[in-house]
Amino acid sequence: MxxxxxxxxxxxxxxxxxxxxxxxxxxxxxxxxxxxxxxxxxxxxxxxxxxxxxxxxxxxxxxxxxxxxxxxxxxxxxxxxxxxxxxxxxxxxxxxxxxxxxxxxxxxxxxxxxxxxxxxxxxMPWPLFKAECCEHRRLHLTAVKAVSAAFRTSQTATLIRMIDSEVYPTAIMISHGTGGKKWHRAARGIPGYWFPRADLHPESFAFDLLHNANATDQAFPRKIDADAWFDNWAAPKYQITEQSFRVPGEGVITILDLDSGMIR
Ligand SMILES: [Zn+2]
Structure with missing residues (x-):
């Protein structure tokens, strides 16, 4: 046979x-x-x-x-x-x-x-990924860590995907290295004039992290005047939340959560 x-x-x-x-x-x-x-x-x-x-x-x-x-x-x-x-x-x-x-x-x-x-x-296939994101009402570091643990992906790759997910319509992420701003990524519906300024404002928490070796990552998002991050005509009217933290190999990553009035 x-x-x-x-x-x-x-x-x-x-x-x-x-x-x-x-x-x-x-x-x-x-x-x-x-x-x-x-x-x-x-x-x-x-x-x-x-x-x-x-x-x-x-x-x-x-x-x-x-x-x-x-x-x-x-x-x-x-x-x-x-x-x-x-x-x-x-x-x-x-x-x-x-x-x-x-x-x-x-x-x-x-x-x-x-x-x-x-x-x-x-x-990070969308149906599974969005379901995981929906467990976290706000986009902050705790949520990024939980989602990246579920998918075994890096914090940066996970955060980029969370920004793209349309679950967080007011979120922007920004990457800074010692040479200044490297890149940013905004949720799809955010108008282009909310473009983060090129220079890091001394009042931002990211500035402290980048220039002060003893500064610790922000455990929680904190309120900050929008004009620390944006220099357009409307910025002085708003407050936003910022959470900045160090990512090995990337530098300082910041998550901004805009006021919902800013994207209307
Ligand atoms: Zn390649």
Whole structure:
């Protein structure tokens, strides 16, 4: 008698929704990124890479994702998902990504941004993610920590996703490094004239964190005059809340919660 080994074909639709659906994933804790990579024909290896943080090498339908070992597990998961994104868009190709290519949602590099967006959609699928966000009425650090723990994603990637979720229509996040403001991200409906000022105002809590090594992260959001963060004509009329905290490798992150009158 001849034994025939059944080989399941690799999935052809690699969209995050399709993969999660076909693997029957309905809980954040079930999003096992290495199992998903294996399902689409990819193996994950940890090895030291020169000049890049993660890469994908492939031939035909099979490939290997390599990641530099020793990083934060949340960061590693995002890097693997990011490489999976490159595979979904350009199967069979070899791509090497530097740390600055991953998780920055670069406005300048469309290919890297698409891979980041893919990673976010796979690791934090909207229906599950929004349900988790709805457990937290306000967007503050405690909520970010709880949601990032549920999805095993970094605080920065989680916060970006929370801003994009439309659950918090008055929220803006801003990233500062020692060189000043790096980038910001605002909830979709916030008018463009609420654009955070380029210079950090000395009255802001973020200023203290950035310039005073002994300053501690803000445990709670606190009220501050809006003109500490915005310099347009309407700013003096409003108060907002600010919560600033340090994120290793990122600098100081600030969450602003605007007055609802500011977005009418
Ligand atoms: Zn990349």
């Amino acid at each position: 001849k034994t025939v080994m059944r080989v399941d074909p690799l999935p052809t639709n690699l969209s995050p929704d399709s993969l999660l659906r076909s693997l029957g994933i309905t809980e954040p804790r079930d999003i096992d990124i290495e199992a998903i990579a294996y399902y689409v024909g990819l193996r994950v290896k940890r090895r030291c890479l020169n000049c890049c943080e993660a890469m994908i090498t492939g031939k035909g339908n099979k490939g290997i994702i390599s990641v530099t070992p020793g990083g934060m597990p949340q960061r590693e998961r995002f890097s693997i998902a990011h490489e999976l994104g490159h595979w979904a868009f350009h199967r069979g190709e070899t791509v090497a990504c530097r740390s600055t290519d991953i998780g920055k949602f670069s406005k300048l590099n469309e290919v890297e941004r698409a891979a980041d967006q893919y990673a976010a959609n796979l690791l």
